Amino acid sequence: MQHKIPIVESDPASRSMASAVESCVHCGFCLPTCPTYQELGEEMDSPRGRIYLMKEVLEGGLTAREAAPYIDRCLGCLGCVTACPSGVAYDELVTLYRARSENTRGRGLSSKMLRRIILTTLPSPRLFRIAMQVSKLFTPFRKMIPGSFGAMLDLVPKHLPSAVKLPEFVPAEGRRRGRVALLAGCAQQVLAPEINLATLRVLSKNGIEVVVPVEQGCCGALAAHTGAGEIARQQASHNIKVFPDDVDAVITNAAGCGSGLKEYPLWLADREEPAQKFAARAMDISQYLSKIGLIRPPALARSMRVAYHDACHLSHGQGVRNEPREILAQIEGVEVVAIQDSDICCGSAGTYSIEQPGIARRMGQRKAQAIIEADAEIIAMGNIGCMTQVENHLRKLGSNIPVKHTVEILDAAYQS
Ligand code: SF4
Numbered sequence: 001m002q003h004k005i006p007i008v009e010s011d012p013a014s015r016s017m018a019s020a021v022e023s024c025v026h027c028g029f030c031l032p033t034c035p036t037y038q039e040l041g042e043e044m045d046s047p048r049g050r051i052y053l054m055k056e057v058l059e060g061g062l063t064a065r066e067a068a069p070y071i072d073r074c075l076g077c078l079g080c081v082t083a084c085p086s087g088v089a090y091d092e093l094v095t096l097y098r099a100r101s102e103n104t105r106g107r108g109l110s111s112k113m114l115r116r117i118i119l120t121t122l123p124s125p126r127l128f129r130i131a132m133q134v135s136k137l138f139t140p141f142r143k144m145i146p147g148s149f150g151a152m153l154d155l156v157p158k159h160l161p162s163a164v165k166l167p168e169f170v171p172a173e174g175r176r177r178g179r180v181a182l183l184a185g186c187a188q189q190v191l192a193p194e195i196n197l198a199t200l201r202v203l204s205k206n207g208i209e210v211v212v213p214v215e216q217g218c219c220g221a222l223a224a225h226t227g228a229g230e231i232a233r234q235q236a237s238h239n240i241k242v243f244p245d246d247v248d249a250v251i252t253n254a255a256g257c258g259s260g261l262k263e264y265p266l267w268l269a270d271r272e273e274p275a276q277k278f279a280a281r282a283m284d285i286s287q288y289l290s291k292i293g294l295i296r297p298p299a300l301a302r303s304m305r306v307a308y309h310d311a312c313h314l315s316h317g318q319g320v321r322n323e324p325r326e327i328l329a330q331i332e333g334v335e336v337v338a339i340q341d342s343d344i345c346c347g348s349a350g351t352y353s354i355e356q357p358g359i360a361r362r363m364g365q366r367k368a369q370a371i372i373e374a375d376a377e378i379i380a381m382g383n384i385g386c387m388t389q390v391e392n393h394l395r396k397l398g399s400n401i402p403v404k405h406t407v408e409i410l411d412a413a414y415q416s
């Protein structure tokens with residue numbers, strides 16, 4: 001796409017954004033893969049349309065306020081990045097653009113309040129737990145609370161698990177094969193602490209010792225993807241400082257966090273070397289287990305059909321598609337079954353289900369329906385956001401299919 005975006009030498013973001021825009025050749029291959037284009041059928045709600053809008057704003061021909069509704073409806077699912085034959089870095093463009101336009105786009109009072117609540121509570125397990133406990137008091141009145149605040153209540157679990165303090169160190173069982181650090185995640189620690197415990201047990205079982213840095217903080221993905229670029233930079237710098245260097249990998253078990261860690265060089269363009277070093281060590285648990293070679297768990301007592309849903313930030317964001325399926329298939333007795341449109345977003349997308357509840361609800365319903373049609377006994381995935389959204393919509397459709405993280409299924413197999 002031809003453009004007149006001013007490129008400032010001292011501003012690497014301007015170069016990255018201009019480069020993404022100029023590599024788009026308008027072919028439209030990305031359009032059928034874009035959930036919002038599928039849903040709304042508008043060019044401006046497609047990747048190509050959004051690239052055009054961002055170009056116009058960066059050139060000064062359109063205000064950020066005019067473009068905001070279309071950019072806000074982008075899930076950041078990165079389906080378009082996978083589909084694009086020209087290698088357009090839409091992911092970089094939209095992240096940098098959101099940070100650049102945040103101060104000029106104009107937000108209403110409720111949007112500002114919502115954003116403040118999200119950015120304050122979600123990155124802190126302590127505050128998020130309090131927010132969940134307070135929100136629980138309002139759930140009986142859910143029907144009377146519309147829009148984003150109502151959608152927030154849908155995410156409150158019926159039973160909030162007790163807080164779990166993770167050990168700072170877990171030794172390897174048997175012969176030591178490696179040493180890793182674990183990023184514990186924020187919301188996940190509150191909503192499903194069992195995922196981290198299962199991750200620690202599985203790594204130890206596979207001969208891997210694990211350190212869990214106590215001073216670690218939020219990965220920054222939430223801030224980066226909601227336009228709070230400076231907060232994301234601070235969170236990334238903090239993690240680079242507090243994670244140890246003497247590990248083979250920094251393990252994540254939430255797709256959004258893993259994808260965020262891999263974006264550190266983009267957010268910290270002025271600290272490229274440490275950011276690149278850190279990002280290169282970030283690895284999803286399924287990718288790491290595949291790399292070291294899984295110690296096979298015992299066969300299940302009875303066979304089981306397990307469906308697998310691709311979290312966008314694992315499949316499109318990190319290119320991790322086969323590894324979780326291969327891990328599940330190595331459990332003797334597990335039959336991995338496909339679900340229709342497995343790599344189409346479920347509508348969770350970080351805070352999207354709160355900020356765009358209408359579209360997110362329709363996507364969640366479609367995903368839940370596809371899972372029910374797969375006729376599996378368990379649905380597996382690798383991201384807490386997807387798990388919450390999928391479980392919410394499965395229950396609304398009357399399905400009791402258990403929603404599990406891939407590593408929880410593996411852990412249960414080791415313990416069987
Ligand atoms: S990130 Fe997803 S929603 Fe956004 S333009 Fe790309 S495919 Fe569409």
Ligand code: SF4
Binds near residue numbers: 047080083085
């Ligand atoms: S597929 Fe790539 S090059 Fe083609 S319109 Fe979409 S973003 Fe542009």
